[in-house]
Amino acid sequence: MRTVDEHLADILGNVPVLPPLDLALMEAEGAVLAEQVAAPVPLPPFDNSAMDGYAVVASDVATASEAEPAVLPVIGDIAAGDSGVSAIRPGLAARIMTGAPMPAGSDAVIPVEWTDGGTASVRISRSAPSGHYIRRAGEDVVGGQIVAGPGTRLRAAQIGMLAAVGRARVLVRPKPRVVVLSTGSELREPGTALAPGQIWDSNSFMLTAAVIEAGGVGYRQTMVEDDPRKVLETLEDQLMRADALITSGGVSMGARDVVKEVLTGVGTVQFSKVAMRPGKPQGFGLLEGTPIFTLPGNPVSAYVSFQVFVRPALLAMQGLPPAALPVVTAVLAADVTSGAGVRQFVRGKLSFSQGTYTVAPAEGQGSHQLAALASANGLIIVPEDVETLPAGSQVEVLSLPS
Ligand SMILES: Nc1nc2c(c(=O)[nH]1)N[C@H]1C(S)=C(S)[C@@H](COP(=O)(O)OP(=O)(O)OC[C@H]3O[C@@H](n4cnc5c(N)ncnc54)[C@H](O)[C@@H]3O)O[C@H]1N2
Numbered sequence: 001m002r003t004v005d006e007h008l009a010d011i012l013g014n015v016p017v018l019p020p021l022d023l024a025l026m027e028a029e030g031a032v033l034a035e036q037v038a039a040p041v042p043l044p045p046f047d048n049s050a051m052d053g054y055a056v057v058a059s060d061v062a063t064a065s066e067a068e069p070a071v072l073p074v075i076g077d078i079a080a081g082d083s084g085v086s087a088i089r090p091g092l093a094a095r096i097m098t099g100a101p102m103p104a105g106s107d108a109v110i111p112v113e114w115t116d117g118g119t120a121s122v123r124i125s126r127s128a129p130s131g132h133y134i135r136r137a138g139e140d141v142v143g144g145q146i147v148a149g150p151g152t153r154l155r156a157a158q159i160g161m162l163a164a165v166g167r168a169r170v171l172v173r174p175k176p177r178v179v180v181l182s183t184g185s186e187l188r189e190p191g192t193a194l195a196p197g198q199i200w201d202s203n204s205f206m207l208t209a210a211v212i213e214a215g216g217v218g219y220r221q222t223m224v225e226d227d228p229r230k231v232l233e234t235l236e237d238q239l240m241r242a243d244a245l246i247t248s249g250g251v252s253m254g255a256r257d258v259v260k261e262v263l264t265g266v267g268t269v270q271f272s273k274v275a276m277r278p279g280k281p282q283g284f285g286l287l288e289g290t291p292i293f294t295l296p297g298n299p300v301s302a303y304v305s306f307q308v309f310v311r312p313a314l315l316a317m318q319g320l321p322p323a324a325l326p327v328v329t330a331v332l333a334a335d336v337t338s339g340a341g342v343r344q345f346v347r348g349k350l351s352f353s354q355g356t357y358t359v360a361p362a363e364g365q366g367s368h369q370l371a372a373l374a375s376a377n378g379l380i381i382v383p384e385d386v387e388t389l390p391a392g393s394q395v396e397v398l399s400l401p402s
Pocket residue numbers: 182183184186187199200201202203204248249250251252253254257278279280281295296297298299301367368
């Protein structure tokens with residue numbers, strides 16, 4: 001048997017980092033930036049007004065009050081987007097809109113709420129210091145500043161930043177396209193009727209969703225029955241569109257463990273027993289250079305295997321550190337036992353109160369018991385050299401995506 005760490009190291013030593021791709025900005029949402037992006041101009045590019053109001057010379061309104069307002073002639077309007085160079089002299093005001101360039105000679109903006117809103121002349125009833133409500137050129141980003149670098153996941157705020165510095169296209173590591181295939185003659189599509197002995201396919205949906213959570217593009221493939229020729233043909237067909245493949249089922253010791261049967265000795269695929277629970281039977285290798293993860297069919301085993309092995313691999317393919325799920329230290333709420341020599345992942349409910357995490361093992365720890373997994377938000381890690389953990393112990397818990 002190999003250890004969890006050995007199996008993960010084998011995987012990470014073999015998955016390729018996807019080559020960078022030049023994409024239109026919107027297409028790059030969720031992908032990982034593969035270049036350094038610098039601002040070609042400062043942001044804002046010019047001094048501009050932070051408020052709708054009046055551009056003035058601050059000293060002209062220094063004594064303005066409700067009782068004795070300053071009255072200034074208004075020389076015109078400056079709107080956002082106006083390009084004409086404008087200027088005012090002391091004793092004058094210009095009506096100005098938020099985002100409009102400050103006229104030369106002015107050094108403060110009086111918001112419209114402090115005035116009578118006049119258009120020919122304006123009565124200003126409060127004073128303001130020099131610089132009031134002016135957004136200075138470069139106070140967001142200075143010219144040449146690096147605003148995003150390689151390894152940055154492009155979410156809404158980062159996409160906004162790149163657009164703000166004028167980028168229409170960016171170089172990214174594309175989201176890995178991952179084909180997910182369930183095998184098993186007992187499987188039926190949800191939404192169809194079940195005959196005796198049949199169950200609805202849950203793994204392909206669950207694993208495709210997990211691919212998306214890990215930053216990939218998931219392609220769920222209709223399940224295939226336990227027919228070696230069909231399984232191999234389907235896998236070969238899918239290689240065309242896949243950066244990685246995931247199968248579930250057919251990797252254990254059964255007479256019809258078809259994935260193991262057809263992939264043994266193909267490419268670099270190897271099947272091993274990993275000292276973990278759930279998730280003991282695992283397979284991994286490259287098929288024509290494409291990583292394939294053959295996960296066990298029990299739903300909880302497939303899920304745990306994904307989080308422990310496939311997720312880090314998909315991160316590595318995106319050029320990111322292959323980090324495990326976030327780990328929190330928690331106090332165990334009930335006793336837990338584990339087999340010797342295996343790393344056990346116990347489904348648990350993690351809660352946070354008064355500065356402390358507590359984790360309660362979920363009812364139903366069988367690897368077929370999806371309900372317990374679906375109600376859990378953490379996986380309690382019981383290390384290989386631990387067989388009993390009494391309530392009150394400090395444990396490490398993988399925090400599941402929420
Ligand atoms: N004699 C042995 N039997 C088993 C061993 C063993 O070491 N010796 N290991 C057990 C462990 S541990 C696991 S995990 C499973 C793994 O089996 P397979 O990967 O071959 O998976 P299947 O036999 O195809 O299915 C197992 C179980 O899961 C259900 N299943 C499969 N696919 C789906 C799906 N897409 N959606 C929902 N449920 C699915 C399937 O119906 C079976 O009940 O092997 C043990 N046996």
